[in-house]
Amino acid sequence: MAAPTTPVPHAPIPLVDLAAQHAEVAAEVAEGWEKVLARTAFVGGPAVAEFEADYAAYSGVDHVVGVANGTDALELALRALGVGPGDECIVPANTFIATAEAVARAGAEVVLVDCEPGTALIDVDAALAAVTDRTRAVMPVHLYGQVADVARLKAGLPDHVAICEDAAQSQGARRDGLQAGAIGDIAGTSFYPGKNLGAYGDAGAVLTGSAELADRVRLLGAHGSPRKYEHTVVGVNSRLDALQASVLSAKLRRLDAWNTLRREAAARYDALLADLPGVTTPTVTPGNEPVWHLYVIEVDRRDEVLAHLNAHGVGAGIHYPTPVHLTGAFGHLGKTGDFPVAEATAERILSLPLYPQLTEEQQQRVVDTLRTAL
Numbered sequence: 522m523a524a525p526t527t528p529v530p531h532a533p534i535p536l537v538d539l540a541a542q543h544a545e546v547a548a549e550v551a552e553g554w555e556k557v558l559a560r561t562a563f564v565g566g567p568a569v570a571e572f573e574a575d576y577a578a579y580s581g582v583d584h585v586v587g588v589a590n591g592t593d594a595l596e597l598a599l600r601a602l603g604v605g606p607g608d609e610c611i612v613p614a615n616t617f618i619a620t621a622e623a624v625a626r627a628g629a630e631v632v633l634v635d636c637e638p639g640t641a642l643i644d645v646d647a648a649l650a651a652v653t654d655r656t657r658a659v660m661p662v663h664l665y666g667q668v669a670d671v672a673r674l675k676a677g678l679p680d681h682v683a684i685c686e687d688a689a690q691s692q693g694a695r696r697d698g699l700q701a702g703a704i705g706d707i708a709g710t711s712f713y714p715g716k717n718l719g720a721y722g723d724a725g726a727v728l729t730g731s732a733e734l735a736d737r738v739r740l741l742g743a744h745g746s747p748r749k750y751e752h753t754v755v756g757v758n759s760r761l762d763a764l765q766a767s768v769l770s771a772k773l774r775r776l777d778a779w780n781t782l783r784r785e786a787a788a789r790y791d792a793l794l795a796d797l798p799g800v801t802t803p804t805v806t807p808g809n810e811p812v813w814h815l816y817v818i819e820v821d822r823r824d825e826v827l828a829h830l831n832a833h834g835v836g837a838g839i840h841y842p843t844p845v846h847l848t849g850a851f852g853h854l855g856k857t858g859d860f861p862v863a864e865a866t867a868e869r870i871l872s873l874p875l876y877p878q879l880t881e882e883q884q885q886r887v888v889d890t891l892r893t894a895l
């Protein structure tokens with residue numbers, strides 16, 4: 522007698538599906554890598570220069586300098602601005618740890634401020650209130666792909682304070698027509714594989730409208746060396762490699778189309794979740810055109826809901842579970858209660874699977890699973 526058949530379980534739905542993305546660019550990546558292998562210009566060289574020019578044009582800035590990763594991009598951007606020991610940099614309390622690390626690595630002091638409820642973007646009033654004579658930069662983070670209010674920040678900041686955007690999650694995003702990474706004085710972005718524009722390893726870039734700042738980043742990232750064997754300042758080794766640049770060029774051609782698919786998927790979640798009690802869908806401020814790096818809802822009993830989703834094959838996550846001042850690394854920056862909005866948000870946020878190739882059927886399953894969890 523045949524054994525009773527068990528229903529075939531659904532395939533798990535990942536938080537991000539990099540295999541589906543690779544399938545779309547596989548042929549172009551292979552072709553690009555063949556070229557790089559034939560030329561053997563592995564670090565820098567024509568593939569990197571081509572990507573830098575294309576990404577500058579795409580981003581609406583005059584200069585893009587490829588570096589080894591997004592954290593380096595932010596550190597080198599700050600150092601190019603002259604940030605160093607004795608200086609303060611203002612950073613939102615809820616961000617990926619790299620924003621604060623970049624400040625610490627540049628030798629400056631991190632000054633945390635709270636975020637706005639709903640969007641979780643930097644609280645501009647709190648940032649302006651935190652400015653002192655020693656403040657050299659503010660770092661608005663375009664969290665989840667939505668652009669912080671850099672224009673209002675700019676209008677309120679004194680001349681001695683620069684704006685260094687953390688544009689790691691916002692490739693292609695705009696606010697009031699202004700493009701993320703092109704609004705402040707300088708910006709750092711990350712091409713970590715899971716970002717909207719992701720490489721096949723670590724990679725990042727600095728964006729700026731200033732030729733002087735771009736030159737300074739290039740100098741610092743290449744051993745402080747303007748010419749071979751000449752070292753004018755103590756730099757670091759942080760360069761974009763050609764294999765990554767050719768992946769990024771192939772994906773850049775699709776970035777707008779992929780961001781459109783992310784927007785469509787986000788709108789579908791909004792509709793599917795509208796009648797689900799206990800779920801707060803993401804807040805988008807007027808004028809913002811987010812690129813939905815992450816689709817982040819808020820729920821009660823978040824950890825239980827997350828465990829239920831994960832147990833049922835839904836790759837949900839938390840970005841980020843611990844505000845900067847409650848981490849071991851930056852615990853000296855505050856205690857529980859100091860940044861109440863960031864702390865309350867961190868306990869309720871839940872990132873649902875979102876990527877360009879996510880299907881309606883998958884989204885329906887995510888929402889059905891969420892319904893049973895609630």
Ligand SMILES: *Cc1c(COP(=O)(O)O)cnc(C)c1O
Nearest residue numbers: 590591592617619620689711713
């Ligand atoms: C990914 C990320 C970074 C750092 O980028 P890496 O390439 O991983 O070093 C910095 N800030 C934010 C907000 C990020 O999401």
